[in-house]
Amino acid sequence: MSSSDIAAILENSKELDRLRKDQEEILLEINKLHKKLQTTPEVVEKPGDNSLSRLKVLYTQAKDLSDSEANISNLLISQLDAILPPGPQGQPRRRIGKGNEQKRKRVKTESDISRLTPSMRNQLEACASLKGEQVAARVTPRNAVKDEWFVVKVIHFEKESKEFEVLDEEPGDDEDSSGQRQYKLPMGNIIPFPKSNDPSSAPDFPPGKHVLAVYPGTTALYKATVVHGHRKRKTDDYVLEFDDDEEDGSLPQRTVPFHKVVPMPEGHRP
Known part of the structure; x- marks a missing residue:
């Protein structure tokens, strides 16, 4: 690993941060226009009003920035893959309290998860x-x-x-x-999580659906696949199989309360 490799990664990281800040500014402008159109929709009928054309420009800018962010993110991943040693990577899972249970890596999400x-x-x-x-x-x-x-x-x-x-x-x-x-x-x-006192507020995820769920004994969310939905059982729990949770060659089925499971964010790349 050379200093030039690190310098290139840091430079791209700065560019990624700049793109995110630019996206937040565009998002604020879009929300302002949304509020204006919601409050006074008749404004678009006035001569000379350019609200809709301005909104189109902002949407286009947001898309271009999102595409650029995805490209920089992929470039950073490639740069890190090139210098990281082979073998399992990742940080240990966060634990609540003490215990000797095996620590597993956190699931990372791509930076281009749709906002x-x-x-x-x-x-x-x-x-x-x-x-x-x-x-x-x-x-x-x-x-x-x-x-x-x-x-x-x-x-x-x-x-x-x-x-x-x-x-x-x-x-x-x-x-x-x-x-x-x-x-x-x-x-x-x-x-937001579903209300813990209202199982009906939780989505009825079908078997095979990918979700994010709090891994038992941790405060972190990981990608999981639904085995049984909470509305099909006598208890208000889901039965899930977590990615990277293999034991003895198979994925164990784990029970997770319905109020600790949320939909997989749009744009997530497994």
């Missing part, structure tokens, strides 16, 4: 109502190359910036510090 872009007022209110709730969050921990999904607690939602302030209450033994960590995340990085 959610809710713009309607009731969606913003729903986000604000999540204060104090646990949600699934896509976060880039310190020193991490790829994003990860884990459970956080919502502290505050800022409607103007469309950002969540969240708390990682169980950083786990794979973090630099054992203390709790706070993050500011855009709306698209958050997926």
Whole structure:
């Protein structure tokens, strides 16, 4: 591994960060126009109004930035593959409390997971109502190359910036510090869990459906395949098979409460 290899990776990482910031700015502009059109839809009929053409330009810019982000992400993956030693990679799973259970790597998600872009007022209110709730969050921990999904607690939602302030209450033994960590995340990085007291609020995932679920004994979410949906059983649990969870040549079936399972984000690449 040479210093030039590291320099190239860091340079592309800076470019990836710039693209993400540009996308957030475009997203804010799109949401402003959405709000304007929702509040006064008749404005598009006025002579000289360019709201729709402006919206088209913003959508095009957002798509171009997303494509560029995907290209840079793939380039970074290739650069890292070229310098990483062969063999299993990844960080250990975060554990709650002590134990000698085997640690498994976190599932990483590609950086081009599609961002959610809710713009309607009731969606913003729903986000604000999540204060104090646990949600699934896509976060880039310190020193991490790829994003990860884990459970956080919502502290505050800022409607103007469309950002969540969240708390990682169980950083786990794979973090630099054992203390709790706070993050500011855009709306698209958050997926609410179903209400724990309302099984009907959980999707009826069919067998074979890919989902993100909290692995038993951890605070991290991993890709899993549904074996049995919670509405087909006497209990309000799903039976799942987690990726990279092989034991004795097969994937064990694990029971997960319905309120710890969310849909696989659109654009996720297994």
